[in-house]
Amino acid sequence: MSLQIPMEDFVHYFLGNNLNIDKADFDKFGLKPKVKHYQKGQQLIIQGQPAPTFFFLVKGFVRYLSVSAEGKEFTQSFAYAPGISGSTRAMTKNVNSLFSIEALDDVICLEFxxxxxxxxxxxxxxxxxxxxxxxxxxxxxxxxxxxxxxQQSAEQRYLTFLDKNPLIRDKIPLKMIASHIGITPIALSRIRNRLK
Amino acid sequence: MSLQIPMEDFVHYFLGNNLNIDKADFDKFGLKPKVKHYQKGQQLIIQGQPAPTFFFLVKGFVRYLSVSAEGKEFTQSFAYAPGISGSTRAMTKNVNSLFSIEALDDVICLEFxxxxxxxxxxxxxxxxxxxxxxxxxxxxxxxxxxxxxxQQSAEQRYLTFLDKNPLIRDKIPLKMIASHIGITPIALSRIRNRLK
DNA sequence: TCAAATAATAAACCTAGGTTAATGTTGTTA
DNA sequence: TAACAACATTAACCTAGGTTTATTATTTGA
Incomplete structure (x- = not known):
């Protein structure tokens, strides 16, 4: 493990607010993650392919996106450092992933x-x-x-998104927010226009 | 435990297809569930109240429903015997449940x-x-x-529901199916008319 | 620094599904 | 078995959001 500080972050994260695990337990692990770098636009895992890995994001942020048979994009969710990422379904069921994970930024992560x-x-x-x-x-x-x-209108979902994602709300294209809340960029534009 | 056959079912279920747990492990448990009966229409847990219990359904089926501030009902999901039921959020976070669980039938269950x-x-x-x-x-x-x-139209969601729920599809009111797939009973009626 | 590409907005039009209100159709229960 | 309640359907109308096509910012990158 060459990245000293990120590894500390990683441990701290797992020990910390979300997962509350004992540091000693973690150190007993003989984990050998690969340190990976992805450039903006590159894919960590690819829709339709196996993805038996999970990632700890050390730096940057990503989105989960699936493309339907008709070619429509859907941004299922976002994830950002420090945090974990991967396809639960693909990992645990050993099946192909239903979505891709795409770097929205230069990303450094640990791959397990x-x-x-x-x-x-x-x-x-x-x-x-x-x-x-x-x-x-x-x-x-x-x-x-x-x-x-x-139960909510698109406008409510948009406002909730802004509220719950202060770290990325101003760093990602609006069309990704639109596809995350289940509407078109045109509809989002109308909402934004109405709101101002 | 007075219910011999259901208890066998229960163990079998946990050991079986879904959870794949060892029977011996289970027997080591000193669990003392209460056997409960609910009549059609009664609520196992109530929206807005604590629900630190989970249920194993021995007989019958239930729905999870939440009522919005504007009084709109939403049927989040269904569960039926043999299977488990409860509010993950309320149990694990020790908070009030966001939905009620309502018996759609006469229900026998084990309460843990x-x-x-x-x-x-x-x-x-x-x-x-x-x-x-x-x-x-x-x-x-x-x-x-x-x-x-x-990604799907209401019609597609309806057809998927029918396909995935053969055991209950003909035993529950259409308005519950409608509220489960996120539309009004009127819209579902239109869809059904279109389909026949 | 200037194209070329990509993102965002805007206008005009369309449609799925919501709303309201009326009318059948089942199901309970007295 | 009559009467009431709950459920389902239909019709008429409305609206949020989709679609198509342009136009106007922004990025990006050579």
Whole structure:
């Protein structure tokens, strides 16, 4: 592991607010992540291909995007450093990913092999519990999103997005925000015009 | 535990296709669930109230519904025997539930105290792993739903619902299907008329 | 620093689905 | 089995957001 500071960040993140895992537990792990660099526009994982890896983002931010059969883009979500990233479905079910993960920025990340990681996790109850908490949070976020799509207007979803994503709201193209909240860029433009 | 056959079902379910847990691990557990009966229309948990319990449905089926500030009903999902049920958010975060769970049928279920259950799970790695798998599946389902709301028409969502829910599709009122796929009963009626 | 590409906005028009209100159609229960 | 309630359908109308096509910023990169 050559990146001293990011590794500290990583440990700190896992130990910290989100996952609350014991530092000692983590150090017992013999993890050998690869340090990877991606340039803006490059893909960390590719829709339709296996993705048995998960990432810890050390620097930069990414989006999850899927392209439908009709060629329509949908930005499922965003992730940014310090934080984790990957396709839960592709990793855990060993199937092809339904989305790509694209760097929106120059990205530095640690790449973990999921099968190895998962195997080791089984012998580390603290880590397993942390993974649990992570999944719970991910699920709850999707639940909130489900609710938003059914009960809220596009305008409300836009305002909520701005509110909940202060770190990236001014750094990503509006068309990505539009496709994230499930509308076209034209509709978002109308909303923005109405709001000002 | 007085219900012999359901308990067998329960164990079998947890051991079985979904969670793949070892029967011996389960038996080590000293779980003392309450056996509960609910009549059609009664609520297992109530929106806005704490819900530190999870349920194993032995018989019958339920729906998760939330009512918005404007009084609009949304049927988040359905669950049926044999299977589990509860509010992940309310259980794990110890907050009030954002939805109610309502019996659509006469329901028999086992009620577990979440804090006790979770505490015991920590010492049973096999069970913790099973809970993980469950969360992964729950997350993936929500991901699919998110995708459906953004990329599919109401008609497609209706057809998908029928296809994926053979056990309940003919046993629940259409208005619940409508509110589950995010449209009004009127719109669903139009769709059904168009389809025949 | 000037093209060329990409992003954002705007206008005109269209459509899926919401809303309201009326009318059948089931299902309960007294 | 009558009467009431809940559910489902239909029609008429409305609106948010999609589509198409231009026009105007911004980036990007040579």
């Amino acid at each position: 092999d999921w099968p190895v990681f998962f195997e080791q996790m089984k012998s580390q109850p603290g880590f397993m519990a942390a993974y649990n908490r992570l999944l719970e949070n991910m699920f709850i976020k999707k639940e909130e999103r489900e609710y938003a799509f059914v | 105290d979440w804090p006790v259950f979770f505490e015991q799970m920590k010492s049973q790695p096999g069970f913790m792993a099973a809970y993980n798998r469950l969360l992964e599946n729950m997350f993936i389902k929500k991901e699919e739903r998110e995708y459906a709301f953004v």
